[in-house]
Each structure stands twice: as structure tokens, then as C-alpha cells.
Amino acid sequence: MKTSIDIGTDTAGQGVRIDVQELLATRLLVQGNSGSGKSHLLRRILEESAELVQQIVIDPEGDFVTLADAYSHVVINGGDYNEREIAAMGARIREHRASIILSLESLDIEAQMTCAAAFLNALFDAPREHWFPVLVVVDEAQMFAPSVAGDVADNVRRASLGAMTNLMCRGRKRGLAGAIATQRLAKLAKNVAAEASNFLMGRTFLDIDMARAADLLGMERRQAETIRDLERGHFLGLGPAISRRPIAVRIGSTQTSTRMGTHGLMPLPQAGGEDMRSMLFTELEAPAQPRFFPPEPEPVAASEVLERIAASEGLHEDVDAPPVLDILEAVEEAEQGDAVVIATLQDMLSDPDCAFQPESFLYQDFSVRCRMQKLKKVPLDLAAFRRRFALAKGGVFDPAEPRWREMLAVADRLPHDMFAPFLQIARAAMEGEPCPDDEILGRAYGSRSPGRIRRLVEYMEKQGVIVVRADFGGRRSIGIPELGLSTEAE
Numbered sequence: 001m002k003t004s005i006d007i008g009t010d011t012a013g014q015g016v017r018i019d020v021q022e023l024l025a026t027r028l029l030v031q032g033n034s035g036s037g038k039s040h041l042l043r044r045i046l047e048e049s050a051e052l053v054q055q056i057v058i059d060p061e062g063d064f065v066t067l068a069d070a071y072s073h074v075v076i077n078g079g080d081y082n083e084r085e086i087a088a089m090g091a092r093i094r095e096h097r098a099s100i101i102l103s104l105e106s107l108d109i110e111a112q113m114t115c116a117a118a119f120l121n122a123l124f125d126a127p128r129e130h131w132f133p134v135l136v137v138v139d140e141a142q143m144f145a146p147s148v149a150g151d152v153a154d155n156v157r158r159a160s161l162g163a164m165t166n167l168m169c170r171g172r173k174r175g176l177a178g179a180i181a182t183q184r185l186a187k188l189a190k191n192v193a194a195e196a197s198n199f200l201m202g203r204t205f206l207d208i209d210m211a212r213a214a215d216l217l218g219m220e221r222r223q224a225e226t227i228r229d230l231e232r233g234h235f236l237g238l239g240p241a242i243s244r245r246p247i248a249v250r251i252g253s254t255q256t257s258t259r260m261g262t263h264g265l266m267p268l269p270q271a272g273g274e275d276m277r278s279m280l281f282t283e284l285e286a287p288a289q290p291r292f293f294p295p296e297p298e299p300v301a302a303s304e305v306l307e308r309i310a311a312s313e314g315l316h317e318d319v320d321a322p323p324v325l326d327i328l329e330a331v332e333e334a335e336q337g338d339a340v341v342i343a344t345l346q347d348m349l350s351d352p353d354c355a356f357q358p359e360s361f362l363y364q365d366f367s368v369r370c371r372m373q374k375l376k377k378v379p380l381d382l383a384a385f386r387r388r389f390a391l392a393k394g395g396v397f398d399p400a401e402p403r404w405r406e407m408l409a410v411a412d413r414l415p416h417d418m419f420a421p422f423l424q425i426a427r428a429a430m431e432g433e434p435c436p437d438d439e440i441l442g443r444a445y446g447s448r449s450p451g452r453i454r455r456l457v458e459y460m461e462k463q464g465v466i467v468v469r470a471d472f473g474g475r476r477s478i479g480i481p482e483l484g485l486s487t488e489a490e
Contacts, residue, residue, distance in 0.1 A: 005048035032202025062105035079106035090122025141180035198239025394423025420444035434490035
């Protein structure tokens with residue numbers, strides 16, 4: 001079986017090959033400034049070895065996702081999953097020997113490091129029976145194994161650096177062969193870089209990076225200047241899988257390319273000033289999303305109600321009952337009172353500070369408003385008002401509507417003060433909208449404290465009413481198992 005791949009030609013035009021079997025045992029370090037051709041070199045190695053070995057690519061910029069168009073790679077968008085799901089995928093990947101591209105381009109740097117650490121640790125912790133050989137390519141490795149503390153949290157940096165150290169130092173016995181690329185050796189942790197035995201050094205300009213590259217290649221300091229003069233796509237190679245002496249390599253062409261292609265000059269658009277202004281500043285209205293509600297029962301005609309009442313009178317002639325007109329008057333008064341309650345609650349909640357007022361003050365305000373509507377008595381006592389006001393803050397002004405029935409049955413498992421934030425979440429799930437943020441939930445709960453809102457959400461999750469899911473992009477979605485619904489990620 002062929003175990004070597006062709007990566008390019010030397011100065012004499014002879015082919016330069018990498019022994020993949022040896023590479024798996026000795027690892028690879030690629031270095032070069034931005035624009036030196038590192039990604040092109042990694043793509044050439046991946047394409048040539050795609051049929052020989054399982055491949056896993058940690059891709060912070062989404063440069064390598066196009067490999068899936070020509071080869072059997074599966075693209076995983078890290079921003080769509082949480083840490084537990086990423087770890088579970090890592091274990092399955094080792095078991096099924098799938099070639100994977102983990103794209104992290106949608107995440108910020110901290111989330112990228114956290115996601116990569118969880119993924120690499122899952123690969124490393126796979127059971128012994130799944131220790132199959134795999135080439136693990138990490139582009140922009142200085143991000144995941146920084147030499148000094150940066151702007152990220154210290155626990156995030158330690159976790160990411162630990163995962164990269166495990167890959168390069170202890171991964172060989174577990175079948176993991178690291179091939180890492182960095183723009184600057186000075187930014188890459190030394191204990192990570194030192195574990196590689198094969199090197200491909202591209203163009204670099206800073207003296208400290210040239211000196212370190214020359215040392216790794218076994219060159220004298222005065223020869224380090226040649227590294228500055230390398231052209232794009234040209235590298236100096238050394239190592240047991242490449243050559244026993246430093247060799248100049250011109251990397252060959254690739255079958256695939258990045259989604260953006262190469263960045264070259266192109267003509268500017270011909271649109272005039274007014275046309276360009278129109279294109280930039282014209283407001284585009286997003287089409288309204290259709291809302292789906294369960295069908296409501298057909299209204300019953302007044303004549304049919306009278307017939308039913310008359311029929312009931314015939315069945316109970318021996319029982320003293322109020323006249324039909326008195327019943328209809330009571331029904332009409334109740335309907336009028338409910339309409340006033342709904343209108344009053346809507347009017348009260350039009351004030352954004354209303355949700356933060358004491359309940360006693362709110363009930364007094366409610367009573368005054370009802371009397372101003374010429375009601376004979378206040379339709380709700382304090383306990384009933386507390387419940388209706390909580391429902392109204394959650395967007396449910398008429399709890400008798402059939403579409404709210406199942407949602408209110410779930411809400412009844414919670415204290416009344418939690419009705420409003422739960423209903424905000426449930427309504428967003430029913431209508432296919434993004435998950436309400438902490439500010440919206442805080443207004444519904446009557447609190448401006450972020451800590452209380454977090455504890456509120458945790459309590460509802462412990463009660464089994466909701467299930468919270470957060471991806472590495474920081475977007476939160478909340479599911480309601482009993483309703484079979486979930487909000488969109490936000």
C-alpha cells in the first residue's frame with residue numbers, strides 16, 4: 001500500500017514526498033506569515049492523503065469546508081452545538097472513523113477555544129478500542145495554544161492549551177497525529193511546537209521568528225535571512241517524514257479552493273452616487289412570519305342560547321330560577337366586565353415601569369380604572385388580579401381563549417410570579433420567534449437583576465417545565481417538553 005504523498009517539487013524540479021505513515025508518528029509544524037501559503041500547503045496535504053488516513057480539521061476561519069464538496073468530509077458548524085454535543089460528536093467520530101471539518105468561523109475567540117478544547121479532549125479520551133490513526137490538522141494553532149495570556153479568560157486559555165498539549169505530546173499512542181500551522185512561532189506555546197519532528201517553514205519577516213525557524217531547521221543564524229526571501233507557496237522542509245536535510249519545496253496545485261478564492265484587484269461598481277446611496281440606505285421590510293393557532297370554536301348565536309335556556313327551564317320547573325332576562329343581563333354584565341379587564345390591563349402595561357410596581361399599588365390603580373368605566377363593582381379581587389396581571393405581562397390577556405389552554409396548564413405548575421416569564425418563553429416558542437432575552441424576562445418577572453433572572457430560568461428548568469440549550473455562539477434556545485415546542489436560538 002502506498003504510504004507517501006506528493007506535495008510539490010524541489011529546486012531541481014524533482015517531486016517532494018511526505019511519508020504519511022512516518023508523519024503519523026512524528027507530527028508536523030507549519031509556519032509562515034499571512035499570505036505565505038500555509039492554508040494552501042495544508043489543503044494539498046489533506047487532498048493527497050484523503051484516501052489514506054482519517055482526517056480531522058480544526059478550522060477557525062472556515063477555509064477548509066470546501067473539501068467536503070470533493071471528498072467524504074463532514075462539516076460540523078461548531079456554533080450550532082453546545083459543549084456536551086461537541087464532546088459526544090468527538091467520541092462518535094473516533095468510533096466511526098469519519099473525516100471531519102470543525103468550522104468555528106461563526107464564534108468569537110473564547111468560544112472557539114472552548115469548542116476546540118472540548119472536541120480535542122473527546123478525541124483524546126476515546127476508549128482504547130477506538131484508537132485508530134487520524135491526522136488532526138489545526139490551522140492558526142497560536143490561537144488555541146498561545147504562548148502568553150491574552151484577552152481571553154484564564155480558565156479558557158488553560159483548557160485550550162491543555163487540549164493542544166495532549167494532542168502534540170501524548171496523542172501519538174492514541175493514534176492522534178497533530179499537524180499544526182501558525183503565523184508566528186513566537187506566539188505558539190513552546191511545549192506544543194517542540195513536539196513536532198517535521199517542519200515546513202514559509203516566509204516570515206520578524207527576526208525572532210526567523211531565528212526560531214532557523215534553529216528548528218538546523219540552519220546557522222546567518223542563513224536565516226533566506227526565510228525572509230521565500231516566495232508565496234515556497235517552504236523549507238525538514239524531518240523524518242520529509243527529508244533528512246533541509247529542502248526547498250514549491251507546493252503543487254490543489255483540486256479545491258477556499259470559498260472566497262484568491263483576493264485580487266477587480267473593477268469597482270459602476271453605480272452612481274444616488275444609486276449607491278439608494279442601495280445602501282433603502283429600508284427593507286422583512287416579511288411578516290405567519291402565525292399558526294389552533295382553530296377556535298364557532299360562536300353560538302343568541303337565539304340558540306335562548307332556546308337552550310328555555311329548554312333547561314322546562315326540565316327544572318320545580319326549581320326556583322331567575323327569569324331569562326336576568327340571566328342574560330348577568331351574562332352581558334360579565335362579558336362587559338371582562339372586556340374592561342382586558343382593556344385596563346393593556347392600558348396599564350403600556351407603561352414600561354408598570355411591571356416593577358408593588359402589587360398593592362397596581363391593584364388600587366386597577367380598581368380606580370374599572371370604576372371610571374362605570375362598572376358596579378371591581379371584577380377581580382386581589383388574588384384574581386395577581387393571576388390575571390401575571391398572565392397579561394406574559395402576553396395572555398384573555399385566558400379563556402382555547403389556544404392558551406395547554407400552555408396555561410403547564411404554567412400552573414409554577415408560582416404565580418413566574419407565570420409572566422414562562423408565558424413569554426412559551427409564546428415565543430408557539431410563534432416560532434427567538435428566545436426572549438434577559439431584559440424581556442426581567443420586565444416580565446419584575447426584576448432588573450440579571451442574577452435573579454438566571455436563577456429563575458434555572459428553577460424552571462429544575463422543575464422540568466423548560467429545557468435550556470446554549471450553543472458556542474452564545475445563542476440560547478428554550479424548549480418546553482410538554483408542548484413539544486422550542487424557541488429559535490437568540
